[in-house]
Each structure stands twice: as structure tokens, then as C-alpha cells.
Amino acid sequence: MQEASRHPYPAPAAPDDRLPVTILTGYLGAGKTTLLNRILSEDHGRRYAVIVNEFGEIGIDNELVVDTDEELFEMNNGCVCCTVRGDLIRTLHGLLARPGRFEAIIIETTGLADPGPVAQTFLVDQSLLARTRLDSVTTVVDAHNIRRQLEHSADAAEQIAFADQIVLNKTELVGAEELPRIESLLRGLNPLAPIHRSRRADVALDSILNRGGFDIDRIGTLMQEAPAPHAHDHAHEGGHSAHAHHGHECEEDHDGCGHDHATACDHECGHDHDHHGHEHEHAHEASHIHQSGISSISLTSHRPMDEARISHWLGRLVTEQGADILRAKGIIDVAGDDRRLVFQSVHMLLEGDWQRPWRPGEQRCSRLVFIGRKLEEKGLPQAFEACAAESP
Numbered sequence: 001m002q003e004a005s006r007h008p009y010p011a012p013a014a015p016d017d018r019l020p021v022t023i024l025t026g027y028l029g030a031g032k033t034t035l036l037n038r039i040l041s042e043d044h045g046r047r048y049a050v051i052v053n054e055f056g057e058i059g060i061d062n063e064l065v066v067d068t069d070e071e072l073f074e075m076n077n078g079c080v081c082c083t084v085r086g087d088l089i090r091t092l093h094g095l096l097a098r099p100g101r102f103e104a105i106i107i108e109t110t111g112l113a114d115p116g117p118v119a120q121t122f123l124v125d126q127s128l129l130a131r132t133r134l135d136s137v138t139t140v141v142d143a144h145n146i147r148r149q150l151e152h153s154a155d156a157a158e159q160i161a162f163a164d165q166i167v168l169n170k171t172e173l174v175g176a177e178e179l180p181r182i183e184s185l186l187r188g189l190n191p192l193a194p195i196h197r198s199r200r201a202d203v204a205l206d207s208i209l210n211r212g213g214f215d216i217d218r219i220g221t222l223m224q225e226a227p228a229p230h231a232h233d234h235a236h237e238g239g240h241s242a243h244a245h246h247g248h249e250c251e252e253d254h255d256g257c258g259h260d261h262a263t264a265c266d267h268e269c270g271h272d273h274d275h276h277g278h279e280h281e282h283a284h285e286a287s288h289i290h291q292s293g294i295s296s297i298s299l300t301s302h303r304p305m306d307e308a309r310i311s312h313w314l315g316r317l318v319t320e321q322g323a324d325i326l327r328a329k330g331i332i333d334v335a336g337d338d339r340r341l342v343f344q345s346v347h348m349l350l351e352g353d354w355q356r357p358w359r360p361g362e363q364r365c366s367r368l369v370f371i372g373r374k375l376e377e378k379g380l381p382q383a384f385e386a387c388a389a390e391s392p
């Protein structure tokens, strides 16, 4: 990707033996410490260094952690969305000065922290990039309180928006019929992150640790594992245009291209109604979320893309709109190339890579997911469609 390479995350030489880093986030009282204790007490044979809350406050081994003040820096490009944590960088260097004491790092952020600057720290600091790799942002959600939290806090929504994994905790406190509605609400903010239901954070640890949420080599697989957007009633268009799906997901298994099953779906929508015209009807649910301003949009196109156009568009989009676009991921079908082009971004940091060829019989299509603010205003479906290669 030409344009994308203006902001690449430097790729390490394989094999990747850098220390995996998990960022544990979630609103006040969601169950982060409960999950952390589970990770630390389970017999998985891995030693973790832990950085908790105000960085340096507590650690598995306190001596490994230096005391610091809260401190945010803008990155060199001067963009206010691209902040990194000076305190975290120093704390990590303190840890890394003692190699061999641990094999992985967990950072538990405060319940009110925006995980963006924490994640970006690992993507831009060259010395950290050489020794650590961001594995995932895991967000713990309090099933009982999340609606209220989303109504009142942009932080709660950002924590979900940034997640690679969502642990939906305290599930015993809400009725069985309410859980799918909450999941639907969460998918409106983040259609890609798998949701793991839990009680006292009793989630299978191998489903959240070492999943490679920021590993470009695994983005394609992770996107296909994620529930794809539902096609609603667009299939009659023959899959020749980019379909936009705002914050509404289908839980059926299919090929990830979200185009060939326009039948009414039977998932929970958060309120009683029939299942025609979902995008309109979901506005009720969305209006709560929109107080935080965050939503997601999924685009699918069955027209092969022109490489130069799509690279240019994505590069420009994150450069100019990166403050609003918290995260984006995509698999692109490029005209005249047998390989899948995969990309991901965090704010303005964009990485793209060619990956395995499309498999025989695999449906070629391009699928992009954007999570952020004011997405509706950005003309994303039209701009995406304009990147299609000319018809042969």
C-alpha cells in the first residue's frame, strides 16, 4: 500500500519473540481486577508483569515498576488524537531493563481512561516496538450497568470501540433475554471484537490472551471470525455497490462478505418490532450510543478495487479524519492480484500488507469496518465505491 506506508507500524523480522502486551480496560467496577486476578492465578505457565492504574502504582514485582506522573504527549505530527504516554514509556523501559523475569505484560488502565494513547504508545515508540508487541485491548463490560454508562460517558464507549476482545461480565445480574440486546448494543459500537460472556470474569483465558488483535497477519482471520454485517435488503442490487451497515450485526455464520442472505434475521434488536427496515428501527438504540458520538460502519463491495485508488483513499482518510476514526480494519479484493490486501488503523496510524492468495472457491469481496465519530458525515460508502477498478 503506497499511501499507507507513510504511517506503517515497523514490521518485525519473523519469528516474533517480542513480549506480548495486553491492555485491560473497562469502566469503573466492570471487573478488570477480577479478570486480572484470574489471569494471575490460573496455571498457564506464563509469568506476567503487571502495570496497574496510575502507572507504577502496583506491580507483580513492585521493584520492577517506577513511579511516574500522568503524562500525555502529542506525537511528532502534532495531531491531538495521536497522543502517547510518556509515563508508560518510562515505566516499560524500567521493566524491560530486567529481561527474563516475565514473558508477557498486562496493563490495567483506570476505569476512566481512554485506551487510545496507551495503545498508540506501543505502535509508535520505536524502542518499545523492538521489544514488545501490542497483543490486544481487552475491554471488560459490566452487563448490569453498561446502558447507563454509555448514556453518560464517552469513555465507556471509547473503551468498547478500541476493544479487540470484549468480556461481558456480571451476566448473572441481567435477564437471559437482555443479554443479546446488550450484545447488539456493543456490536453497534464495535462489530469486530468477539464478546465473551462471563461471571466473575470466568472467561477462557486462551480466548482473550495471545490473540494477535493488532497483528496484521491475523487481521484477515480475525475479521472472518467476527460476525459479518447483515445484508438486510440490499442483495437485489447484485452486490455491485458498497453497502453500509451502521452498528447492527447478525450472528449467523457465513462467508464474511455479508451479501447473499437478505432474508429477515431473527436476532435480538433491543426492542420489540418486526424485522423490516432494521437501520431505521435501530435508531432508538443508536440514539443512546450517539450521546458518546461513537458508532461503527461496515462496508462491503463485490467490485474489485483499484490498488492505487484504495491506498490513496485510505491513506488520506486516516490522515485527515484520524481524529474521528478510532479504529478501522479491512480485507480488500484488489483487481488483477490474487492476494488479499489487509489493513488496519488506530487513529492516523495505518498499516497495510499483502497476504495469502484468495482460496479456490472463496468469495472475493472487500470488507471494511470503521469505528469512530461522525462516520455518517464522511461519505464513506461513496468514497469506497469510487475506488473500484473500471469494469473490464
Ligand SMILES: Nc1nc2c(ncn2[C@@H]2O[C@H](COP(=O)(O)OP(=O)(O)OP(=O)(O)O)[C@@H](O)[C@H]2O)c(=O)[nH]1
Binding pocket: 026, 027, 028, 029, 030, 031, 032, 033, 034, 035, 110, 111, 140, 169, 170, 171, 172, 173, 198, 199, 200, 201
Ligand atoms: N455480581 C458480580 N459481581 C462481580 C462480578 N465480577 C466482579 N464483581 C464485583 O464487582 C466489583 C468490582 O470488581 P473489580 O474487579 O474490582 O472491578 P474493576 O473494573 O477493577 O474496578 P475499578 O478498578 O474500580 O474500575 C467487585 O466487588 C467484584 O467482586 C460478577 O461477575 N458478578
